[in-house]
Amino acid sequence: MRLIRLRRRLSGSGESGFTLVELIVAMFVIVAVLLGLMALQASSLVSTAQTRQRAQATAIGNQVMEQLRALPWLTLSKGVSTTVAASDPNISSGRFRPTVGSTIDEVLVSSSSQVTTAVPLSGVGGTNVSKDKDPSIPGIVFTSRVYTSRTTAAGADALTLTVITTWTANKSGKAKFVVLRSEAYAPAGGCGDATNQPFLGACQALLSANGTANGPAVQITPASVVSGPTVDPATTALLPGDTTSIAGFSLAQITTGVTSQQSTNVESAVLQAGSSLTTTDATATPTAAGGTKISNQASNDVGSTGAAPANPPDQSSAGTAAAATVAPAKDLSMSLTAGGGVSGVARATTVAACYAGIAAGSPCASADATGGSDSTVVFNAKANPLRLVTMTGGGTSKAFGGRFTTTGGATTVGCTVLSGAGCVAAGSQRTVGTVTLGAVSWSGGKAPSGLMSVTGYADSVRVERGDAQHTTAATTSRTGAVQYWNGTGYSNLSLATTTSTSLTTGTVTWSQSGVDVSAKGSLIVTPTTSTLKNVDAVKCSGEGCSIDADTGTVTLSVTYTVTASGDTRAFTVSTTLGTSRANAAFKAAPSA
Numbered sequence: 367m368r369l370i371r372l373r374r375r376l377s378g379s380g381e382s383g384f385t386l387v388e389l390i391v392a393m394f395v396i397v398a399v400l401l402g403l404m405a406l407q408a409s410s411l412v413s414t415a416q417t418r419q420r421a422q423a424t425a426i427g428n429q430v431m432e433q434l435r436a437l438p439w440l441t442l443s444k445g446v447s448t449t450v451a452a453s454d455p456n457i458s459s460g461r462f463r464p465t466v467g468s469t470i471d472e473v474l475v476s477s478s479s480q481v482t483t484a485v486p487l488s489g490v491g492g493t494n495v496s497k498d499k500d501p502s503i504p505g506i507v508f509t510s511r512v513y514t515s516r517t518t519a520a521g522a523d524a525l526t527l528t529v530i531t532t533w534t535a536n537k538s539g540k541a542k543f544v545v546l547r548s549e550a551y552a553p554a555g556g557c558g559d560a561t562n563q564p565f566l567g568a569c570q571a572l573l574s575a576n577g578t579a580n581g582p583a584v585q586i587t588p589a590s591v592v593s594g595p596t597v598d599p600a601t602t603a604l605l606p607g608d609t610t611s612i613a614g615f616s617l618a619q620i621t622t623g624v625t626s627q628q629s630t631n632v633e634s635a636v637l638q639a640g641s642s643l644t645t646t647d648a649t650a651t652p653t654a655a656g657g658t659k660i661s662n663q664a665s666n667d668v669g670s671t672g673a674a675p676a677n678p679p680d681q682s683s684a685g686t687a688a689a690a691t692v693a694p695a696k697d698l699s700m701s702l703t704a705g706g707g708v709s710g711v712a713r714a715t716t717v718a719a720c721y722a723g724i725a726a727g728s729p730c731a732s733a734d735a736t737g738g739s740d741s742t743v744v745f746n747a748k749a750n751p752l753r754l755v756t757m758t759g760g761g762t763s764k765a766f767g768g769r770f771t772t773t774g775g776a777t778t779v780g781c782t783v784l785s786g787a788g789c790v791a792a793g794s795q796r797t798v799g800t801v802t803l804g805a806v807s808w809s810g811g812k813a814p815s816g817l818m819s820v821t822g823y824a825d826s827v828r829v830e831r832g833d834a835q836h837t838t839a840a841t842t843s844r845t846g847a848v849q850y851w852n853g854t855g856y857s858n859l860s861l862a863t864t865t866s867t868s869l870t871t872g873t874v875t876w877s878q879s880g881v882d883v884s885a886k887g888s889l890i891v892t893p894t895t896s897t898l899k900n901v902d903a904v905k906c907s908g909e910g911c912s913i914d915a916d917t918g919t920v921t922l923s924v925t926y927t928v929t930a931s932g933d934t935r936a937f938t939v940s941t942t943l944g945t946s947r948a949n950a951a952f953k954a955a956p957s958a
Contacts, residue, residue: 415535419503419536419542422506423532423533424531424544426498427510430512431527431546431548433486434486435527437487441484441487442527442550443475443514444480444488445514446475446492447493448476448480449478449492450491450492456513456530457474460476464528466532466541467545468545473517474515486510495510496509497509505536506533508532508533509533510529512527512529513530524550524551525549525550525551526550527548530546531544531546532544570627571953571955572910572951573769573953574790574951575623575624575767575790575949576621576792577621577765577767577794578765578794579796580616580944580945580947581639581796581798582757582801583614583615584614584743584755586702586940587937587940588602588604588937589925589927589937589938591936599611599612600612602646603646604693605696605699605700606693606931606933607698608692608693610644610693611646612642613643613690614642615703615741617708617757617761617944618636619637619735620635620636620710621635621765622732622733622766622792622794623767623792624731626790628667629667629670632716632769633661634733636661636681636735637658637659638658638683638710639656639657639685639706640657642654643690655690656686656687656688658685658686660710662678662713664677674714676717680711680713682711682712683709684707685707687703687705688706689701689702690702697747697748698745698746700743700745701744701746702742703743705738706739707739708737709737709738711734713732713733715730722776722779724775724779728770728773729769731768732765732766733765735763736761737759737762740757741755741757742755742756742757743939745928747881748930750881752876753802753805753806754924754926755801755939756802757798758801759799761797762796763794763796764795765794768792769788769789770784770788770791770832771787772788778828780828780829781835783834785832787833787954788832789833790830790950790951791950792948792949793826794826794947794948795824795827796824796826798820798823800819801941801943802816802818803819803922803941804818809877812874813851813874817850817885817924818849818889820846825842825917827840827842829949830950831911831951831952832952833952833954836906837900839913840913843863844861844862844894845860845862846920847860847861848861848891848920850869851887852871853872863917865918866892870888871886871887872886881930883927885926887924888922888923890919892919896915898911899913906953907953907954907956910954911953913949913951914948915947916945916947916948920943921942922941922942923940
């Protein structure tokens with residue numbers, strides 16, 4: 367009996383459990399914990415989204431700031447456009463007073479002459495606002511506004527740049543913002559190019575030089591008939607049955623350039639002869655032939671990615687004849703040919719020697735264009751060729767530019783004396799073959815050697831600027847002989863650097879095959895010129911010291927009046943002998 371009772375007691379104790387009250391309390395505890403975890407998770411998700419939005423806003427603001435800092439100093443210093451200043455929420459009474467962020471109250475920089483291409487400071491319409499979206503954050507638009515301001519303590523040489531990026535959080539609907547600030551500084555008298563360079567002033571002297579040799583060129587345009595109305599060259603055809611209004615060609619052109627500051631860059635180019643025809647249709651593209659170009663560039667900038675090599679190989683080209691025809695297959699037509707076979711070479715190096723008188727190791731650029739065949743303009747009057755222009759080939763053109771720091775140049779180059787930051791020089795020289803205009807069998811045996819001709823033409827120019835060459839004059843030369851028909855015989859004119867004249871030839875006529883032609887020429891010669899800009903010739907600070915010189919121009923023009931089949935036309939054949947030109951500039955460093 368006792369064993370049975372004990373077994374029953376043990377069995378009843380094992381089947382007992384939680385009471386109903388205990389279960390309800392446990393459930394409430396579990397629910398409370400789960401709700402707390404859900405709230406914590408939701409808060410964490412919101413915080414993560416807001417952090418991501420703020421990080422993206424900061425990245426966008428930094429990007430806008432970098433764009434702002436890359437603008438040229440002269441653009442930055444004008445500030446925002448006055449067209450938007452009146453409606454901007456962060457501008458009040460001409461001062462920069464943001465409605466968000468810390469308390470800022472500074473003098474706003476603004477200008478009515480600010481450009482509208484300086485994004486993000488002044489874009490289309492002068493706007494200083496840019497908007498960005500992130501596809502990974504739907505519904506969020508980041509709006510950035512930029513400002514430039516000044517503080518009295520910083521002075522006129524410093525600007526404070528501010529970017530305010532705002533957005534509306536997509537969870538809370540609250541406005542958020544990020545404010546980024548930076549300083550821009552350009553010392554007064556800095557030697558950088560404030561028009562093109564960013565705000566940081568350069569720390570070294572700035573030197574530059576260019577040498578150019580422009581070859582002869584011919585342009586043919588409609589002219590007014592003596593007894594007729596004035597014509598518009600752009601809408602008048604040269605010859606009947608054709609739409610060409612302007613025809614012409616130009617012979618080889620060469621250029622060299624040197625730019626030096628922290629590093630030196632030199633470049634050269636050769637543009638071969640080319641011809642072109644322009645029609646009376648203003649929407650049509652001119653027809654062109656020839657005009658191929660080669661170029662070369664070298665640099666001693668070893669620290670910049672993408673800089674030109676220090677000693678690249680020479681570049682060369684051989685020009686081809688560039689021909690053009692006005693009114694082909696007509697009774698009256700015209701053929702133009704710019705002679706080919708010109709040998710062009712473009713050199714650039716900072717290591718080797720590239721021009722006589724410039725030592726190896728001095729950065730140098732040079733270009734040549736030599737040789738070539740004759741260039742002509744022929745007017746065909748019903749199968750009768752009238753030679754309007756003949757240029758004998760074989761002329762030469764040379765140009766150079768050099769930077770001198772340790773070894774001076776020869777007297778033929780310049781920069782023979784060096785001091786301080788050194789010197790830069792450039793120049794060009796040319797010879798031109800015999801040029802003859804109007805070589806036609808004129809009536810009465812007049813002008814048997816043509817209306818005008820130029821023989822023995824040559825010119826040259828050389829300039830230099832540097833620490834010891836603030837005001838050094840240009841060296842120029844020009845020689846040649848002009849012969850022109852005066853109505854009864856030939857007169858002569860010698861060309862020199864000071865020659866300046868304007869004269870006309872006698873009138874000549876030609877008649878054959880029902881075509882009547884009359885012609886009269888004119889000659890205009892301008893002297894060599896040299897323009898100096900030395901605001902501060904002692905120190906060459908501020909705008910620096912510069913010189914620009916050329917060998918003047920010689921322009922020979924003949925106006926032809928042609929009557930055929932009751933139609934009278936007139937056109938002018940204008941021939942220029944080209945020119946040699948060079949310029950050089952030196953701007954001392956701010957501390958100089």
